[in-house]
Amino acid sequence: AQSVTQPDIHITVSEGASLELRCNYSYGATPYLFWYVQPPGQGLQLLLKYFSGDTLVQGIKGFEAEFKRSQSSFNLRKPSVHWSDAAEYFCAVAPGSGGYQKVTFGTGTKLQVIP
Amino acid sequence: EPEVTQTPSHQVTQMGQEVILRCVPISNHLYFYWYRQILGQKVEFLVSFYNNEISEKSEIFDDQFSVERPDGSNFTLKIRSTKLEDSAMYFCASSENGDEAFFGQGTRLTVV
Numbered sequence: 001a002q003s004v005t006q007p008d009i010h011i012t013v014s015e016g017a018s019l020e021l022r023c024n025y026s027y028g029a030t031p032y033l034f035w036y037v038q039p040p041g042q043g044l045q046l047l048l049k050y051f052s053g054d055t056l057v058q059g060i061k062g063f064e065a066e067f068k069r070s071q072s073s074f075n076l077r078k079p080s081v082h083w084s085d086a087a088e089y090f091c092a093v094a095p096g097s098g099g100y101q102k103v104t105f106g107t108g109t110k111l112q113v114i115p
Numbered sequence: 116e117p118e119v120t121q122t123p124s125h126q127v128t129q130m131g132q133e134v135i136l137r138c139v140p141i142s143n144h145l146y147f148y149w150y151r152q153i154l155g156q157k158v159e160f161l162v163s164f165y166n167n168e169i170s171e172k173s174e175i176f177d178d179q180f181s182v183e184r185p186d187g188s189n190f191t192l193k194i195r196s197t198k199l200e201d202s203a204m205y206f207c208a209s210s211e212n213g214d215e216a217f218f219g220q221g222t223r224l225t226v227v
Contacts, residue, residue: 043221103150
């Protein structure tokens, strides 16, 4: 069965600092990988996704993520964080074939941005 | 930009009552999903729906739950007899081709 681990429950960074959110997955084959953001009191918004090809994926709002098969990781990065990035971030994995049928979400990382 | 719309945004119901959560998926999408997020916990898959039938469901989706696409635009989740532990944020999502999904803003269900 697939699983996702986000080891950091809560991260605090200063505005303008760089950010890296960690995600490790467990799945027998190459999965589909996603990062979602959930601003306070709002729904989930897709930041980026990886299906195949280039392992460095660019997303919205200046985010990027790198798929590293050898480490089973899909870490999310942003070079300079803005106060509006404060939110909860979820990594998610789905079977590479059969698509989005049964996405498994991680437990989330809550990002706090301080001035 | 097209979006998934969910109503109501917040529903309070008494334990044992039936509730129907409504969703309007993006119009050309063919795959539909319900997820829930209990407060402070992770987002959990409930059910997926394609071609007018359930394609997959989780262990959470027991006989108390049902889904329906009553017309060409709505996708509903019914909970037959609500329990306190059904209190959660329920997210509807839709997908054009089954590869990625777009989520609605969610319905917060509070069972009292």
